[in-house]
Amino acid sequence: MKKYTENELEQDLKTKEYEYGFYTDIEADKFPPGLNEAVVIAISKKKNEPQWMTDWRLEAYRIWEKMTEPDWANVHYVKPRFNEISYYSAPKKKPELESLDQVDPELLKTFAKLGISMDEQKRLSGVAMDIVIDSVSVATTFKKTLEERGIIFCPISEAIQKYPDLVKKYMGSVVPKTDNFYAALNSAVFSDGSFCYIPKGVRSPVELSTYFRINEGGTGQFERTLLIADEDSYVSYLEGCTAPQRDENQLHAAVVELIALDGAEIKYSTVQNWFPGDAEGKGGVYNFVTKRAIAHHNAKISWTQVETGSAITWKYPSCILKGDNSIGEFYSIAVTNHFQQADTGTKMIHLGNNTKSTIISKGISAGKSQNSYRGLVRVGKNAQNARNFSQCDSLLMGNQCGAHTFPYIETKNASAQVEHEATTSKIGEDQLFYCNQRGIDTEKAIALIVNGFSKEVLNKLPMEFAVEAQKLLEISLEGSVG
Amino acid sequence: MLKDKIILSYTGFENNHSTEIDTEFHAKRVRAMQQFEKVGFPTKEIEEWKYTSLKNLLKTDFTLLTASESDIDTKKVKPFLLKGIESYKLVFLDGVFQPQVSVTSHEGLDICILSSAISKPKYNIVLNHYFNTIASQKDGLTSLNTAFTQEGVFIHIPKSVVVDRPIEILYLTSGSEKEVLVQPRNLVIVDENAYVQIVERHQSLTSQKVFTNSVTELFAHKRAIVEWYKVQNDNLQASMIDSTYISQKEQSVVSMFTFSFGGDLVRNNLHVYHEGEHITSNLNGISMLHGTQHVDHQTNIYHQQPHCESHELYKGIFDEQSTGVFNGKVIVSKEAQKTDAYQQNDNILLTDDATINAKPQLEIFADDVKCSHGCTVGQxxxxxxxxxxxxxxxxxxxxxxxxxxxxxxxxxxxxxxxxxxxxxxxxxxxxxxxxxxxx
Known part of the structure; x- marks a missing residue:
């Protein structure tokens, strides 16, 4: 067997460029860069929004203006200049289509390059996709199947028009405009996103899915997702993201709000593969996302995420366990390579009685990257019998990267049971040797071991995603030997 | 405000110590005062002080302790010393050394007080070499202590000396009628192959509020073994901030124990710097609190060299409305390969009014390490x-x-x-x- 030397690996690692770095040439309707009240009003107008929505945005903008960017996260970057970002961009030809055939062929090609053939997705996996390219929803499939069951799954801009009561009631109820700098910014300028409502007692027959892509150069992407699961309903929601290769840093500040009413269950899975910047640390996406869920009585929220992309990740999908017997789960794999920096984790706020939460976080850092887990487990004074288990494992490859853990545990109730454990290690030489001995080359062996390391989380992903995620892990880590 | 009052009283303090104006020691003091003026007392906005607020404590009109003439007899001291064993004793009352109840030594080793070391020229080199070299130059409270350095413990154990009995350090405060701020400063140097056991205790004898801002610097040289026991069982009017800075050279073993039973607000800052290979650091602690007591343990271990170990074990039992904080930080720099760092923090809450805030933190830059931490809250x-x-x-x-x-x-x-x-x-x-x- 030809010996794969460390130098070769390093070389491989360096030359490993972003596979999805291409740029779709669709004419875009784009605002000039800059942000002020006029721009906010213009965005609202562009989307034909009712007055209450415009007011809501303006209020958020005024709040945002007074805020400063947070800098407590363990990441270092050149702060985005908010005046040089264009806050709206939509593909010019907005097709209103029933089937895929009518979709702009350029777009279809984009998806083909991404490795998601829509037809295949449609036929084989039964996934209904609400595809978002540069903020405007282009195609929605399976709508009819969903409609039969009373499930609403549409772009949020449409929901504002069609279901203003639901939007008014829930938008901003989990992530208020005042929550943080990026949430306020998003509230002011959000372009589009997905809206989903599962009626009482309905089990969504298919896994709902959205693909986000940041496409137009210099466009900030401000997605807004609102997912409401009414009493005793169930939904599994998938979100996948990739962005083409661009040199300037792109800003992404999304807000995701999940509401699980009594007895409902939401499973939210993300695979994030945005452009991480090249081997020199140039470019890449800034990902500042606020994701939060509220669980009422007997409800269950499950976040699963595979984070392999973005130059900077700042993301803490959280659960507010408000109702009695509610359950929150967080499964995460975060992989950083080259100059990527990730500060990610979760917050579990136990408020109701008999609430349970589980946190499994796996961090893998290679190259010159920094990978941090930052989590909070808070047990309120009146939350009897709260139970939490957290586990954060980090894997380091090479001595130029870093792995950090910042778990916050705040307990105010005597009946709480909170456990936290964390480990940091590297891939064992004996494990590698064992694999080599049996004819598996180092590269493959690492993939194998990393897969095993991440298995607890990968297992939680829906089938369609698990395969893609596994592939992503391999791509991101190719050639990193510890 | 307390800060302004302290800054004002510094001038008076300076005048009393005008004899040393040209020394390096004095320069360190002045720099520290400037730093304190700049940063002041820590506030909750600082990440390390997120769970501990000094606001209430600083509302009290503390007076900087001025040396009093009072002395204390053996009877009063006895309850606070270990029974049935021989030991060296360093007893201070209101910042003044009490020779009549102390047992010191200069025979082959130095177990004495800092003020005498400052005044004797033969110790100048030692002082300049060690004093305020590892203590934080940035931290407000440490700087405040450095600026007002006057009295404390000076221990120097020379090469290959095994100290035959433990050294007991006892700080007593009788604090006349006023609320006082006491600032002991300790310097301990343990040379190659030496061994020493130290028991440190702070005790208030008054019903007035007492605020102790203590700083200790400990240097453990090659293969030195140091055991340090901090006993905190003060009355509920006494608050303390104890900052200990430890520098370890190769193959040295330092074991720190912190027993927090008493005190109103207690904060323990431990900083351990590894400056050699094959070092072992053991940090242990027990907190047992009731009432509205608040104890905050901050441990910082800086792994800078390969093949070092650190083990932390902190246990906490919190009753009534007490609050516990544990913030353990392990930083492994990229040179520190083969580090073995373990941190365990277990807590029991006995009532729903008690609170524990824990943050076991790892920052790791080296790949071939074994680092883990565990943290539990249960009943x-x-x-x-x-x-x-x-x-x-x-x-x-x-x-x-x-x-x-x-x-x-x-x-x-x-x-x-x-x-x-x-x-x-x-x-x-x-x-x-x-x-x-x-x-």
Missing amino acids: LDKNALFYMRQRGIPAKEAKALLLYAFTDQVVNRIKIPALKIWITDTISKKLGVELEIEV
Whole structure:
């Protein structure tokens, strides 16, 4: 067997460029860069929004203006200049289509390059996709199947028009405009996103899915997702993201709000593969996302995420366990390579009685990257019998990267049971040797071991995603030997 | 405001120490004062102080302690010293050394006081070489202590000396009529192959509020072994911030124990710097609180060299409205390959009004390391309680036994039998039962 030397690996690692770095040439309707009240009003107008929505945005903008960017996260970057970002961009030809055939062929090609053939997705996996390219929803499939069951799954801009009561009631109820700098910014300028409502007692027959892509150069992407699961309903929601290769840093500040009413269950899975910047640390996406869920009585929220992309990740999908017997789960794999920096984790706020939460976080850092887990487990004074288990494992490859853990545990109730454990290690030489001995080359062996390391989380992903995620892990880590 | 008052009184302090104006020592003091003026007292906005607020404490109109003439007799000191063993003793009352109740030594080693070291030229080199070299130059409280350095412990154990008995350090405050701020400063140097055991205690004898801002610098040279026991069982009017900075050279072993039973607000800052290979650091702690007590443990271990180990074990029992904070930080720099760092923090809350905020933190830049931490919050095992009650052990005793067992892991690591007995007694007193436990 030809010996794969460390130098070769390093070389491989360096030359490993972003596979999805291409740029779709669709004419875009784009605002000039800059942000002020006029721009906010213009965005609202562009989307034909009712007055209450415009007011809501303006209020958020005024709040945002007074805020400063947070800098407590363990990441270092050149702060985005908010005046040089264009806050709206939509593909010019907005097709209103029933089937895929009518979709702009350029777009279809984009998806083909991404490795998601829509037809295949449609036929084989039964996934209904609400595809978002540069903020405007282009195609929605399976709508009819969903409609039969009373499930609403549409772009949020449409929901504002069609279901203003639901939007008014829930938008901003989990992530208020005042929550943080990026949430306020998003509230002011959000372009589009997905809206989903599962009626009482309905089990969504298919896994709902959205693909986000940041496409137009210099466009900030401000997605807004609102997912409401009414009493005793169930939904599994998938979100996948990739962005083409661009040199300037792109800003992404999304807000995701999940509401699980009594007895409902939401499973939210993300695979994030945005452009991480090249081997020199140039470019890449800034990902500042606020994701939060509220669980009422007997409800269950499950976040699963595979984070392999973005130059900077700042993301803490959280659960507010408000109702009695509610359950929150967080499964995460975060992989950083080259100059990527990730500060990610979760917050579990136990408020109701008999609430349970589980946190499994796996961090893998290679190259010159920094990978941090930052989590909070808070047990309120009146939350009897709260139970939490957290586990954060980090894997380091090479001595130029870093792995950090910042778990916050705040307990105010005597009946709480909170456990936290964390480990940091590297891939064992004996494990590698064992694999080599049996004819598996180092590269493959690492993939194998990393897969095993991440298995607890990968297992939680829906089938369609698990395969893609596994592939992503391999791509991101190719050639990193510890 | 307290800060302004302190800054003003510095001028007076300067005048009293005008004799040393040209020394390097004095320069360090002035720099520290400038730093304190700049940063002041820490506020909750600082990440390390997120869970501990000094706001209420600083509202009190503390007066900087001025040396008083009072002295103390053996009888009053006795309850605070270990029983039945020979030991070196360094007793201070209101910042003044009490030779009549102390046992010092200059025979082959230096167990004495800082003020005499400052005034004697023969110690100048030592002082300049060590004093304020590892203590934080940025931290407001440490700088404040440095600026007002006047009295404290000076211990120098030369090469290959095994100190035959423990050294007891006792700071007493009788604080006339006023609320006082006391700032002891300790400097301990343990040379190659030397061995020493130190027991440190701060005790207030007054019902007035006392605020202790203590800073210690400990240097453990090659293969030195140091055991340091901090006993905190003060009355509920006394608050303390204790900052200890430890520098370890290769193959040295430093074991720190912090027993927090008393005090109103207690904050322990431990900073351990590894400056050689094959170093071992053991940090242990027990906190048993009630009332509205607040104890905050901050541990920082800087792994800078390969093949070093650190082990942390902190146990906390929180009753009534007490609050506990644990913030353990392990930083492994990229040179520190083969590091073995372990951190464990277990807590029991006895009431719904008690709070624990824990943040076990790892920052790792090297790949070939074994670093892990565990943190738990839980309550007593109901089955175990039931088992004992079934066998005729009353609920209170059964509970006490379990709680004692919970702390036992740390108690067992105490190497001084007399201290072990004292700690066991204190724990059982705190639990309100007579535990006949063999030590």
